[in-house]
Amino acid sequence: MNVLLLGAGHIGYTIAQLLHNSGDYNVLVADRDAASLRAIAELGIATRELDSADGAALEQLMVDQDAVLNALPYHMAIGVAKAAKNSNTHYFDLTEDVHATKTIMELAKDAKVAFMPQCGLAPGFIGIAAHSLASRFDSVREVKMRVGALPEFPTNSLKYNLTWSVDGLVNEYCHPCEAIRNGRLQLVQALEGLEHFSLDGVEYEAFNTSGGLGTLCETLKGQVETLDYKTVRYPGHRDLMKFLLEDLRLSDNQEKLKDILRGAVPSTMQDVVLVFVTVSGLKDGKLVQQVFSRKIFADVRSGRVTSAIQITTAAGICAALDLFRAKQLPQSGFISQEQVSLDDFLANRFGKAYEENVVENLAAA
Numbered sequence: 466m467n468v469l470l471l472g473a474g475h476i477g478y479t480i481a482q483l484l485h486n487s488g489d490y491n492v493l494v495a496d497r498d499a500a501s502l503r504a505i506a507e508l509g510i511a512t513r514e515l516d517s518a519d520g521a522a523l524e525q526l527m528v529d530q531d532a533v534l535n536a537l538p539y540h541m542a543i544g545v546a547k548a549a550k551n552s553n554t555h556y557f558d559l560t561e562d563v564h565a566t567k568t569i570m571e572l573a574k575d576a577k578v579a580f581m582p583q584c585g586l587a588p589g590f591i592g593i594a595a596h597s598l599a600s601r602f603d604s605v606r607e608v609k610m611r612v613g614a615l616p617e618f619p620t621n622s623l624k625y626n627l628t629w630s631v632d633g634l635v636n637e638y639c640h641p642c643e644a645i646r647n648g649r650l651q652l653v654q655a656l657e658g659l660e661h662f663s664l665d666g667v668e669y670e671a672f673n674t675s676g677g678l679g680t681l682c683e684t685l686k687g688q689v690e691t692l693d694y695k696t697v698r699y700p701g702h703r704d705l706m707k708f709l710l711e712d713l714r715l716s717d718n719q720e721k722l723k724d725i726l727r728g729a730v731p732s733t734m735q736d737v738v739l740v741f742v743t744v745s746g747l748k749d750g751k752l753v754q755q756v757f758s759r760k761i762f763a764d765v766r767s768g769r770v771t772s773a774i775q776i777t778t779a780a781g782i783c784a785a786l787d788l789f790r791a792k793q794l795p796q797s798g799f800i801s802q803e804q805v806s807l808d809d810f811l812a813n814r815f816g817k818a819y820e821e822n823v824v825e826n827l828a829a830a
Contacts, residue, residue: 468491480782495512533556565677594757611662
């Protein structure tokens with residue numbers, strides 16, 4: 466299968482490596498950054514220098530490709546999806562942006578090819594896990610989805626290091642969040658809904674952020690009383706972000722905030738990803754709760770330190786593509802994460818990353 470991968474950053478590198486090493490994909494990686502492409506070319510993978518904002522050049526590059534995987538910043542998703550439709554190329558991405566996803570849903574309505582956005586961790590795997598748990602109940606009362614990509618060794622006041630896209634991080638902190646309350650779809654404010662909990666003896670906080678639910682609100686609307694998604698951080702992070710965004714009014718100057726974060730908050734490859742889903746409802750006439758949890762750490766892959774967010778995000782989109790290739794998913798139109806079987810995902814050669822290097826059965830307190 467011929468695959469065009471757009472984006473040669475940390476996540477793109479890991480995606481390219483996984484697909485190339487499988488032996489079943491002919492991968493071409495395109496990016497405007499020559500240095501990033503050189504690192505991928507050293508793996509024996511074909512590369513092409515390209516500005517993905519150039520729609521005509523993008524379409525021309527897609528012509529001979531079966532699928533395009535978009536690992537670019539979220540604001541480029543719509544342009545790439547339009548190019549995919551024009552060139553009849555199957556489309557997969559990692560976007561967490563709600564507007565982009567809704568636009569892609571519209572593009573997919575009369576398409577002959579498949580469009581599957583939000584194939585990462587959150588949105589992505591978290592929706593697959595939550596929908597799987599919810600489907601085991603006769604009726605569902607509450608679905609809580611909690612995900613965090615955190616430094617394993619926090620040292621600064623934010624108790625945070627950059628583990629993924631700064632663009633995506635700021636975007637999820639600044640936009641309204643979908644949720645279901647009392648059976649009705651609602652918008653709630655980012656950074657609100659603060660709660661504290663413990664996993665494996667470590668204290669965390671969680672609060673509303675945008676995009677992590679994917680399309681699950683629409684899928685479960687009318688079937689669940691309460692559904693929400695919150696990002697997990699170490700205690701104190703939320704208050705400092707509210708200070709920056711609200712008191713210093715940096716929500717009105719997001720580019721300045723991004724510059725501050727890039728200049729002051731170090732990145733790290735030593736991270737941990739938390740996935741925690743709880744679903745409660747009626748089963749055989751009894752009110753019960755089921756929990757799905759994972760704690761995934763950075764690891765050394767092919768002699769290179771690979772962060773937990775790289776492992777989990779790349780596994781998500783590679784497993785989606787692999788299941789699509791095996792015809793375990795619809796072959797045209799819009800594909801939501803909820804259409805993926807959790808069992809099929811975890812059995813997949815790429816999805817197994819969520820079963821390896823994992824601490825399981827964590828208890829909530």
